Amino acid sequence: MAIIVVDVMLKPEILDPQGNAVGSALPRLGFTFAKSVRQGKRFEIEVEGEPTAAQLAEVEKAAEVLLSNPVIENYVVRVEK
Amino acid sequence: MRVGVITFPGTLDDRDAARAVNVGGAEAVALWHADADLKSVDAVILPGGFSYGDYLRCGAISRFAPVMKLVIEAAGNGMPVLGICNGFQVLCESHLLPGALTRNSDLHFLCRDQEIEITNNTTAWTSSFAKGEKIVIPLKNGEGSFQCDDQTLAKLEGEGRVIARYVGENPNGSRNLIAGITNERGNVVGLMPHPEHAIDPLTGPSAQGLGFFTSILNAMVK
Numbered sequence: 001m002a003i004i005v006v007d008v009m010l011k012p013e014i015l016d017p018q019g020n021a022v023g024s025a026l027p028r029l030g031f032t033f034a035k036s037v038r039q040g041k042r043f044e045i046e047v048e049g050e051p052t053a054a055q056l057a058e059v060e061k062a063a064e065v066l067l068s069n070p071v072i073e074n075y076v077v078r079v080e081k
Numbered sequence: 082m083r084v085g086v087i088t089f090p091g092t093l094d095d096r097d098a099a100r101a102v103n104v105g106g107a108e109a110v111a112l113w114h115a116d117a118d119l120k121s122v123d124a125v126i127l128p129g130g131f132s133y134g135d136y137l138r139c140g141a142i143s144r145f146a147p148v149m150k151l152v153i154e155a156a157g158n159g160m161p162v163l164g165i166c167n168g169f170q171v172l173c174e175s176h177l178l179p180g181a182l183t184r185n186s187d188l189h190f191l192c193r194d195q196e197i198e199i200t201n202n203t204t205a206w207t208s209s210f211a212k213g214e215k216i217v218i219p220l221k222n223g224e225g226s227f228q229c230d231d232q233t234l235a236k237l238e239g240e241g242r243v244i245a246r247y248v249g250e251n252p253n254g255s256r257n258l259i260a261g262i263t264n265e266r267g268n269v270v271g272l273m274p275h276p277e278h279a280i281d282p283l284t285g286p287s288a289q290g291l292g293f294f295t296s297i298l299n300a301m302v303k
Contacts, residue, residue, distance in 0.1 A: 010183075014228055015254060017184045066145075069138055069174065071181045072228055 002051050003080040004059050008068045009040035043067055044080070051079050082107045082301050084294075085122035087152070087168075089114040089143050093130035094165065094277060101277040102126065105294030114146040124161040124205070124297050125152055127168025129222075129275060139182060139224050140170035149175060161205035161300055162269045163293065166222050169261070169271035178262055178271045179237065180229030185222070186254025194286040195220035195274050196248040197260045201241050204267040205300035209292035215248060216289035218279040220260075225273045227255035227262075237262055244270055268300075 010016050016038050023037035047055060059077050068075040084102045086109050088095045099109035110122050114132075119125070133142040143149065149171070156162045156177050164172035172178045185191060196217050199210040210216070229237070234256055237243055245261035253273075261272035276290025 013230070014183065015186060015226070017186050017188045017254075021188055066137070066141065069141065069181055071173070071179070071230075072183060 002047055002049070004045040004047060004051055004056065004077065005080050006043040006045065006059065006063045006067050006075055006077050007040060008043070008063070008073050008075045009038060010072055011074055012038075014072045041067075082124075082298060083110045083120070083122045084108065084297060085110045085112040085119060085125040087112045087114060087125065087127050087148055089130070089132035089146060091131045091134055092128055092167070094128040094275065095130070097275075097277040098126050098128040098165065101280045101291065101294045104280050105291055106298055107294070112148055114143065114148050116148045117151070119148070119151050119155060123301055124163070125155070127152075127162070127164040127171050128277065129166030129168060132167055132171065135167075135224075138170075138174065139167060140172075140174040143167075143171045144174040153177060156264075156269050159266060159268050161297055163206045163297075164269075164271045165275055165277065166225070166273055169273055170224065172269060172271045177269050178264055179233045180227055180262070182224050182273070183226045183228050183254075184224050185226055185252075190221075190223040191225070191252055192221040193219070193252075195252060195260075197245045197274060198248050199244065199292075200246055201244040201263065203241075204244055204263045204270050204296075206263075206270040206272075206293050206296050207244050208299045209296040216279075216292070217286045218274045218276050218290045219286065220252060220274040222253075222273060225253040225255065227259040227273070229256065240265070245272060245274075 019039040063075045102109035246258040276293040279285035279290030
């Protein structure tokens, strides 16, 4: 069994009010390390056995069509060991 | 003339939209998201609400509802389609309209009477208005910030495809105060505020929203 992970993030030029809210909450709690925060989504897709190249290509397609909106978001597909 | 009003699971404003259609002088026809038939309607309205719970992204799942396949095909053939609020989000996710609607810039759900200016009165849904006419209708959404890349924005502006703009302070961070846009052909319109809640002064801030529902009659007469 393996997990295929799809990370979806708003494109850098798209305003991220949620990330900004988190970014401004951190210093209020005494965490001063963050210059900025962006918030995204992570999908964990379980598959039987080792993912094949064909499966990964299908996941790429699903990420393009459903999991992300290419107008405002970028995605990365990877396999979690 | 028959105007279909689609109900998805989680749609809220289908009854108001149907009433607005009837008051405007057309016949509202109820369509269900799982329908594989548009019931011979002449136009379609995608009303507001939280279809499929807004899961994943607003409108992202509705786009793949069986009825949407027919709507996308009919829109391509010139059928007038109006998406209000969540319906606008569905139209963007369906790529019938460019851009996307994202979280309001201040993160708050907004519910208020909003002044907008009609900036294009040549579409199937705005011909009852004068160009530059200002109307007050309700705005109520959490993800109403219209976003697109610079190239798309320049194209929308250059082709006069912004059909309505917010007047005064930007309520949600939309680029260029955009409240509504249309496609190249002018048959598909997306609008964030809610004209269907402003067809009777008894229950809305005005009756000025009715123009969207009478415009469609003009479009059909042509």
